[in-house]
Amino acid sequence: xxxxxxxxxxAAPVRRRRxxxxxxxxxxxxxxxGTYLLLAVTMLxxxxxxxxxxxxxxxxxxxxxxxxxxxxxxxxxLVNLREVFSLQDVYFAASLVNSAIVSIVVTASVLFxxxxxxxxxxxxxxxxxxxxxxxxxxTLTVPNQLGIVALYIVMGKLGWNGTLLAVIAPGLVTAxxxxxxxxxxxxxxxxxxxxxARMDGASTMRVYANIVLPAIRPALAVxxxxxxxxxxxxxxxxxxxxxxxxxxxxxxxxxxxASGNYVIYRRVLAGAFVATIPLxxxxxxxxxxxxxxxxxxxxxx
Amino acid sequence: xxxxxxxxxxxxxxxxxxxxxxxxxxRRVTWRNRLYRFDVRYMPYLMIAPFFLLFIVFGLxxxxxxxxxxLRNYRLDDPTLPYWAGGANFTRLFGDEDFWNALYNTFGIFxxxxxxxxxxALVVAALLNRRLRAQTWWRVGMLLPYITPIVASTMVFSVxxxxxxxxxxxxxxxxxxxxxxxxxxxxxxxxxxxxxxATMVNWKWIGYNALLYLAAMQSIPRDVYEAAxxxxxxxxxxxxxxxxxxxxxxxxxxVVLSTIGGLQLFTEPMLFDLNAQNARGGPNGEWQTIxxxxxxxxWKDLNLGYAAAMSWALFLIILIVAxxxxxxxxxxxGGRK
Numbered sequence: 188x189x190x191x192x193x194x195x196x197x198a199a200p201v202r203r204r205r206x207x208x209x210x211x212x213x214x215x216x217x218x219x220x221g222t223y224l225l226l227a228v229t230m231l232x233x234x235x236x237x238x239x240x241x242x243x244x245x246x247x248x249x250x251x252x253x254x255x256x257x258x259x260x261x262x263x264x265l266v267n268l269r270e271v272f273s274l275q276d277v278y279f280a281a282s283l284v285n286s287a288i289v290s291i292v293v294t295a296s297v298l299f300x301x302x303x304x305x306x307x308x309x310x311x312x313x314x315x316x317x318x319x320x321x322x323x324x325x326t327l328t329v330p331n332q333l334g335i336v337a338l339y340i341v342m343g344k345l346g347w348n349g350t351l352l353a354v355i356a357p358g359l360v361t362a363x364x365x366x367x368x369x370x371x372x373x374x375x376x377x378x379x380x381x382x383x384a385r386m387d388g389a390s391t392m393r394v395y396a397n398i399v400l401p402a403i404r405p406a407l408a409v410x411x412x413x414x415x416x417x418x419x420x421x422x423x424x425x426x427x428x429x430x431x432x433x434x435x436x437x438x439x440x441x442x443x444x445a446s447g448n449y450v451i452y453r454r455v456l457a458g459a460f461v462a463t464i465p466l467x468x469x470x471x472x473x474x475x476x477x478x479x480x481x482x483x484x485x486x487x488x
Numbered sequence: 489x490x491x492x493x494x495x496x497x498x499x500x501x502x503x504x505x506x507x508x509x510x511x512x513x514x515r516r517v518t519w520r521n522r523l524y525r526f527d528v529r530y531m532p533y534l535m536i537a538p539f540f541l542l543f544i545v546f547g548l549x550x551x552x553x554x555x556x557x558x559l560r561n562y563r564l565d566d567p568t569l570p571y572w573a574g575g576a577n578f579t580r581l582f583g584d585e586d587f588w589n590a591l592y593n594t595f596g597i598f599x600x601x602x603x604x605x606x607x608x609a610l611v612v613a614a615l616l617n618r619r620l621r622a623q624t625w626w627r628v629g630m631l632l633p634y635i636t637p638i639v640a641s642t643m644v645f646s647v648x649x650x651x652x653x654x655x656x657x658x659x660x661x662x663x664x665x666x667x668x669x670x671x672x673x674x675x676x677x678x679x680x681x682x683x684x685x686a687t688m689v690n691w692k693w694i695g696y697n698a699l700l701y702l703a704a705m706q707s708i709p710r711d712v713y714e715a716a717x718x719x720x721x722x723x724x725x726x727x728x729x730x731x732x733x734x735x736x737x738x739x740x741x742x743v744v745l746s747t748i749g750g751l752q753l754f755t756e757p758m759l760f761d762l763n764a765q766n767a768r769g770g771p772n773g774e775w776q777t778i779x780x781x782x783x784x785x786x787w788k789d790l791n792l793g794y795a796a797a798m799s800w801a802l803f804l805i806i807l808i809v810a811x812x813x814x815x816x817x818x819x820x821x822g823g824r825k
Contacts, residue, residue: 334550459640474628
């Protein structure tokens with residue numbers, strides 16, 4: 188590493204400093220004040236809309252018409268919330284429950300089926316496994332919006348439009364999940380361990396439960412968090428199949444709050460804030476995992 | 489061979505079993521054998537089956553069926569039309585002003601969002617690519633926009649870009665732009681509405697892309713920088729001359745990713761509209777994107793056949809543009825060819 192460039196202690200201090208400064212890779216260079224300052228500004232931009240959402244959500248209507256704009260939260264959060272939850276046609280409380288159901292079911296199912304398929308692709312020998320894996324990777328690149336019209340017709344034939352099934356079913360296993368799990372299992376589960384368990388007569392499912400599952404817990408956390416966030420935030424398809432029904436997800440409900448000729452933003456943003464809280468909590472608890480998941484995915488891609 | 493637990497039953501035991509239940513024993517053994525064979529031979533297929541089944545039903549079939557629908561008269565409000573439309577939906581597409589307008593908007597917003605987005609992400613990644621205190625928290629913080637629902641953030645930006653009391657106009661006013669008397673109406677013309685929508689997209693994705701770049705930057709071999717230092721390259725020069733070419737594959741990847749995402753833009757333009765349910769994207773479709781138009785044609789005008797034809801057109805466009813961008817960034821970002 189950099190130690191190579193650092194001259195022996197006998198060298199003049201000036202030269203040592205120069206070499207250390209110049210020859211060092213950026214990731215080994217301590218950040219200066221300027222870097223921290225710029226990062227802080229970036230962070231401010233990233234966080235401000237969220238903060239301001241909270242400000243409006245806790246304020247009266249007047250706060251929106253103030254110049255310079257209000258920057259401190261008000262004390263009307265509960266009042267606004269009560270209004271949101273009591274609106275007749277929005278079903279906001281139910282929508283939060285629906286979002287939770289959809290996200291939890293999809294996440295659990297993705298974790299189970301994707302790790303199972305990932306295990307099969309990574310460690311089991313079967314005819315056509317390579318070709319089938321290539322197929323999985325290819326499906327990663329297909330924009331899902333292309334088939335949305337036909338998907339709606341398919342769901343109509345099944346009688347699922349307007350029910351949570353229509354939102355849950357297409358997400359139960361994802362190509363990304365299978366791919367991600369396969370990559371992780373290839374590297375983290377030793378072949379010998381699988382082989383020896385086999386020798387002892389363990390069935391495939393037993394190997395999965397006793398050897399694979401414990402080894403891939405970190406990957407499960409990452410994939411689970413990413414899937415939950417994506418499912419919770421999904422808007423277009425839920426809007427198409429669920430809007431106008433009594434079973435909206437929270438994103439559809441928020442868009443309902445914001446429809447009509449006169450939009451009351453303190454309500455809309457109070458609702459939006461409530462629907463964002465679960466994700467903020469997740470980022471706070473699992474932020475490390477989410478960051479790692481995204482960065483690992485980048486190196487592999 | 490690993491015949492597992494079924495193996496210990498030697499063939500000799502068959503004839504002379506000390507116990508009476510030899511028949512049952514044998515049956516159990518063969519049954520186990522069969523189970524084992526099934527486990528080895530077919531279990532893998534069973535394990536990957538859920539993905540393929542689901543993909544076929546909800547992915548592949550709709551994709552193909554979409555092609556069939558686009559050749560049909562598929563109106564939800566008028567089932568009496570003749571079954572097949574032939575190429576009528578596609579002919580109509582070519583003369584449809586709304587479609588060309590939406591295509592124009594989509595590209596405008598795409599350019600305004602993807603270019604600054606990726607450039608800024610590079611800069612942010614370069615900032616993060618230092619030895620930082622509380623490193624993890626800086627990275628996690630960059631993901632705040634990524635986990636925020638687009639629906640929620642778009643509502644905030646919707647207020648932010650309002651004409652009379654919006655914070656955007658107030659902020660610009662401080663710099664003498666727009667001013668108090670002639671505030672910018674962000675929803676009145678193409679350029680301003682595009683900027684507003686593009687801002688939302690940029691806000692959402694800069695941090696995410698920065699983390700992707702950061703991951704690639706950290707895997708650059710350190711000795712490359714030593715060589716650069718001898719040549720006397722400063723940090724800024726290092727970033728553009730060394731770091732960026734070295735992480736070229738991931739840059740190409742994000743360009744393709746943002747192309748696919750940007751051309752399907754839906755939620756932001758949809759909810760930026762003060763009356764979102766119309767899916768018009770402004771009084772005269774100033775910022776209506778193709779995805780939004782597909783939604784309007786399919787579920788507001790109830791013409792699914794035409795919407796399907798538009799989806800096909802969008803798919804083709806995405807393919808072409810993603811391909812061009814792939815080649816272009818591959819060429820531009822230099823480095824290894």
